[in-house]
Amino acid sequence: MTHITHVKGREVLDSRGLPTVEVEVALASGHQGRMMVPSGASTGRFEAHELRDNDTNRYQGRGVLRAVAHVNEEIAAAVTGMNAEDQEGLDRALIDLDGTSNKGRLGANAILGVSFAALHACAAAADKPLFRYLADRYLPQGEQPCLPMPMVNIISGGLHAGKNLDIQDYLVIPVGAKTFPQALEMISAVYWSTRRILQDQGHIASLVADEGGFGPSLATNEAPLEILCTAIEATGMQPGQDMAIALDIAASHFFNASTGYYDLHLDTKRLTTEEMITYLEDWVTRFPIISIEDGLDEEDWFGWQQLTRRIGSRTQLVGDDLFTTNSQRIQRGIEQKAGNAVLIKMNQIGTVTETVDAVLLAKKAGFKTIISARSGETEDATLSDLAVGLNGGQIKIGSLARSSRLAKYNQLLRINEDLHASSLSSWMSK
Numbered sequence: 386m387t388h389i390t391h392v393k394g395r396e397v398l399d400s401r402g403l404p405t406v407e408v409e410v411a412l413a414s415g416h417q418g419r420m421m422v423p424s425g426a427s428t429g430r431f432e433a434h435e436l437r438d439n440d441t442n443r444y445q446g447r448g449v450l451r452a453v454a455h456v457n458e459e460i461a462a463a464v465t466g467m468n469a470e471d472q473e474g475l476d477r478a479l480i481d482l483d484g485t486s487n488k489g490r491l492g493a494n495a496i497l498g499v500s501f502a503a504l505h506a507c508a509a510a511a512d513k514p515l516f517r518y519l520a521d522r523y524l525p526q527g528e529q530p531c532l533p534m535p536m537v538n539i540i541s542g543g544l545h546a547g548k549n550l551d552i553q554d555y556l557v558i559p560v561g562a563k564t565f566p567q568a569l570e571m572i573s574a575v576y577w578s579t580r581r582i583l584q585d586q587g588h589i590a591s592l593v594a595d596e597g598g599f600g601p602s603l604a605t606n607e608a609p610l611e612i613l614c615t616a617i618e619a620t621g622m623q624p625g626q627d628m629a630i631a632l633d634i635a636a637s638h639f640f641n642a643s644t645g646y647y648d649l650h651l652d653t654k655r656l657t658t659e660e661m662i663t664y665l666e667d668w669v670t671r672f673p674i675i676s677i678e679d680g681l682d683e684e685d686w687f688g689w690q691q692l693t694r695r696i697g698s699r700t701q702l703v704g705d706d707l708f709t710t711n712s713q714r715i716q717r718g719i720e721q722k723a724g725n726a727v728l729i730k731m732n733q734i735g736t737v738t739e740t741v742d743a744v745l746l747a748k749k750a751g752f753k754t755i756i757s758a759r760s761g762e763t764e765d766a767t768l769s770d771l772a773v774g775l776n777g778g779q780i781k782i783g784s785l786a787r788s789s790r791l792a793k794y795n796q797l798l799r800i801n802e803d804l805h806a807s808s809l810s811s812w813m814s815k
């Protein structure tokens with residue numbers, strides 16, 4: 386009864402008003418699943434390929450009608466009749482059908498949509514919420530699904546906010562929260578407190594960036610750290626104790642591969658890898674920063690090893706562009722002690738099975754995982770179920786603004802009820 390009878394793709398729009406792929410899969414039992422595919426802006430070089438039409442007459446060349454056609458024609462023909470419950474078999478068939486190493490022929494956006502829509506349909510057929518279906522299927526025996534600790538964008542820079550700040554994301558982690566609803570309350574207080582401070586300083590704080598965070602023009606890359614500390618204190622919380630800071634440096638996007646320097650334009654600094662590490666170490670020492678993502682370039686493996694040696698014992702060092710949710714790259718990071726945590730983005734790799742493998746591999750090696758949204762999102766909330774069902778420990782969705790983000794936070798609130806208000810993942814102490 387879990388055999389695939391229909392596969393339907395269509396072009397819909399994402400949070401930037403740009404096209405993305407939506408897929409529906411129906412099973413012989415009559416159950417259906419649907420998935421809307423996210424899309425990044427600050428993408429890593431080693432990500433699976435997102436197929437765009439490049440027809441400049443539509444959506445600045447960003448249409449996805451070719452990917453949709455692949456879903457409706459070649460992929461539908463190949464997977465109709467397959468048993469969707471055999472997710473590994475289905476994903477293998479999709480990978481083989483594509484035939485490239487980066488899903489470049491059919492498009493990772495086409496493949497991901499089919500893979501996850503089939504997963505949704507199977508959860509419906511099993512009469513389980515998606516997070517429960519995932520937990521029953523993939524969690525090691527004895528491990529219970531937990532609500533993830535949210536890592537929440539408050540101030541944006543880089544490619545998500547017109548490149549004023551060189552650093553892409555200034556985020557907060559409500560480390561003092563005991564439950565997920567409490568975590569949201571604490572973050573909301575800081576979000577609004579930051580808004581007031583930015584307004585008082587004369588910035589137009591109501592202008593928000595791609596992920597709902599504020600995108601002010603500030604004088605230095607350090608200024609947001611000071612603002613966040615002030616904002617946290619203004620709520621009566623203690624920086625570091627109740628609310629800590631995290632950064633997504635997205636360093637690949639200001640690393641100049643031809644000169645070998647990290648160009649921090651706002652600070653008029655050109656830093657070598659060694660100097661960049663010292664720059665980050667200084668920040669970790671002076672501010673309550675507990676997590677740094679993409680602190681160095683995606684190909685600077687040697688630098689990553691040094692960074693991990695220098696501050697890895699006191700700081701979570703997250704590879705996003707470095708690992709691109711790719712098990713081979715994660716394995717290299719584990720072996721070379723480059724980083725100690727992996728950002729998991731399903732569309733960086735392209736199927737359910739490969740996403741799950743990446744999470745399990747990282748966790749087994751003692752690396753932390755953060756299940757992450759993209760800067761281009763939709764109302765789809767699959768991410769939230771994935772984070773709970775795989776016990777990802779942490780989740781990065783964006784800010785507490787814009788419905789593409791809130792759809793996922795709200796889904797976590799629903800799951801929290803289903804789990805009878807369980808406590809937050811104890812990722813900090815693991």
Ligand code: 2PG
Pocket residue numbers: 424425426427428429553554596633635705728757758759760761
């Ligand atoms: C990142 C993500 C999400 P994008 O760099 O971590 O914040 O951005 O989806 O643009 O790659």
Ligand code: MG
Pocket residue numbers: 633635678679705706728
């Ligand atoms: Mg990132």
